[in-house]
Amino acid sequence: MDMTDAIVSVLKNCLNFRGRACRSEYWYWWLATVILYVMLIFIDPAPSPYDLTEEVPEFGTLTDYLTLILLLPNLSVMARRLHDRGHSGWWQLSYLTIIGVFIVGIVAMLPSKEDENKWGRDPLLEK
Secondary structure (H helix, E strand, O other): OOHHHHHHHHHHOOOOOOOOOOHHHHHHHHHHHHHHHHHHHHHOOOOOOOOOOOOOOOOOHHHHHHHHHHHHHHHHHHHHHHHHOOOOHHHHHHHHOHHHHHHHHHHHHOOOOOOEEOOEEOOOOOO
16 A cells, blocks of 8 residues: 555545554554645744743644644544554544554554454455
């Protein structure tokens, strides 16, 4: 799966929290979102970095909108990636702990566990 296929697949399945997502689909989607955020850093007007009255730096309004728009696709592709490894999508709740971020990140890096599991066939074998 190349980057354009991955982006199209994630956007088509943005409300699909069932099934499986292969590693390439997840990581190409992740790369595409990082590229979008980096582009917005240069485009989106942000407050001055020399404003010492703010404790937490803020991003511009476009970045906030992008975060809201990408929330469901990000959650759904991660749930399907966890399904591909044989775990429930509810594991994303472990993001609420510091160590959970690392655990889910490591699970996303691992290859598919089986040819078929309770969430369906391996998406790379279906073609």
